[in-house]
Amino acid sequence: MSSSATRPAVPASRYRWAALGAVAVTVLAWASAFVAIRAVGVHYDPGPMTLGRLLIGSLALGAGLLVTRRWVWPTRREWALVVLCGVAWFAIYNLALNAAEQRIDAGTTAMLVNIGPILIALFAGLLLGEGFPRWLVIGALVAFCGAVLVGAATSNTAEADLLGVLLCVVAAVTYAIGVLSQKFVLHRLPGLQVTWLACTIGAACTLPFAPGLVHGLAAAPGAATAGLVYLGAVPTALAFSTWAYALARMDAGRLGVSTYLVPPITIVMSAALLGEAPPLLAIVGGAICLVGVGLSRRRSRPAQTRMR
Numbered sequence: 001m002s003s004s005a006t007r008p009a010v011p012a013s014r015y016r017w018a019a020l021g022a023v024a025v026t027v028l029a030w031a032s033a034f035v036a037i038r039a040v041g042v043h044y045d046p047g048p049m050t051l052g053r054l055l056i057g058s059l060a061l062g063a064g065l066l067v068t069r070r071w072v073w074p075t076r077r078e079w080a081l082v083v084l085c086g087v088a089w090f091a092i093y094n095l096a097l098n099a100a101e102q103r104i105d106a107g108t109t110a111m112l113v114n115i116g117p118i119l120i121a122l123f124a125g126l127l128l129g130e131g132f133p134r135w136l137v138i139g140a141l142v143a144f145c146g147a148v149l150v151g152a153a154t155s156n157t158a159e160a161d162l163l164g165v166l167l168c169v170v171a172a173v174t175y176a177i178g179v180l181s182q183k184f185v186l187h188r189l190p191g192l193q194v195t196w197l198a199c200t201i202g203a204a205c206t207l208p209f210a211p212g213l214v215h216g217l218a219a220a221p222g223a224a225t226a227g228l229v230y231l232g233a234v235p236t237a238l239a240f241s242t243w244a245y246a247l248a249r250m251d252a253g254r255l256g257v258s259t260y261l262v263p264p265i266t267i268v269m270s271a272a273l274l275g276e277a278p279p280l281l282a283i284v285g286g287a288i289c290l291v292g293v294g295l296s297r298r299r300s301r302p303a304q305t306r307m308r
Contacts, residue, residue: 019249022242023258029242031265033235034106035273037098040227043220046098047209049228052216054090054203056232061196061241070190074197078189081181082197089178090202096171103164106274107267111150112168117259118144119176124251127180135295136251143260143292149285150263183247191244199236260289 040049065071074082101109121140178198185194217225247255264286 016249019246022246023250023255025242026239026246027259027261028265029235029239030259031110031262032269033231033239034101034110034262034266035269036227036231036235037101038106038270038274040224040231041098041102043224044216044228045209045212046095046102047206048212048216049098049231050091050094051203051206051209051213052228053094053231053236054199054206056229057236057240058196058200058203060233060237061192061199064237064241065192065196068190068192071193072189074185074189078185081185082189082194083201085178085181085185085194086198086201087205088174088181090198091205093171093174093178094202095206096167096174100164100167100171104168106270107150107263109164109168110263110266111147112165113171113175114147114260114263115144115169116172116175116179119172120179123176123180124183139292139295141292142295143289146285146288146292147260147263149281149288150267152281152285179247182244186244186248191248192241195237195240195244199240260292264289 037049044052097109097113100112104112118140121136182194182198220228243255264283267286
């Protein structure tokens, strides 16, 4: 009795900071994924790259699940949502993203895919009852303007075509669908379990690309295969786990807007690792993205009072 009474708001504060740390890991890992896909895609086709990444991610997540031994049997509705998440976000999203990056540079792809948070905030307000807080709407609009500037700056040097842009739109839509379906099941199921199930389902959907993966492993240089392993271990296994951890503790719309940080970070990484120097307008757009994310994190006074 006394021990519980002496624990005021410290655990809540600790959880909040842990969730923000998880968001930071996710954003950095996903930004690096755009650069890694661009490099690995020289030696691996989109389908085999997707299968290899998801197989590695499934193995790593499965090992973590065995260690934690946390398993809650899903209901029929939860199974349907997990399958939807696996097919949409892990299978179709990765296939579309990998194919898009063979036509468009990493920075532009990151910008186009990040129309996803706008869709997440919209659908979360409509379907999850999160509403449309004023600062979330303002922050999303400001960050979106920054992302448009990033895209305008990088598209001048990108060999973009209509199919590549459409593939990015497909990736953004399936990204939003995956986040929302995942959000529903994270109320009861452990995040690591949901992520492993979705990743494994995605890998199963891409098994027809197994012959191409075998051929790629035999023909690709070691650096490309190491990049494929990185994609499975870090942006997939680690980042999707930290994302699920944060999503279980934050509003889907507000968390989705945080991923507007990905495009400017991707452009900086592309400049350092791929030799793609960002134009000045891209730097300005990245700064505006940061401002938008900061605005989206603000809460009105009544909301703060309710949380306390």
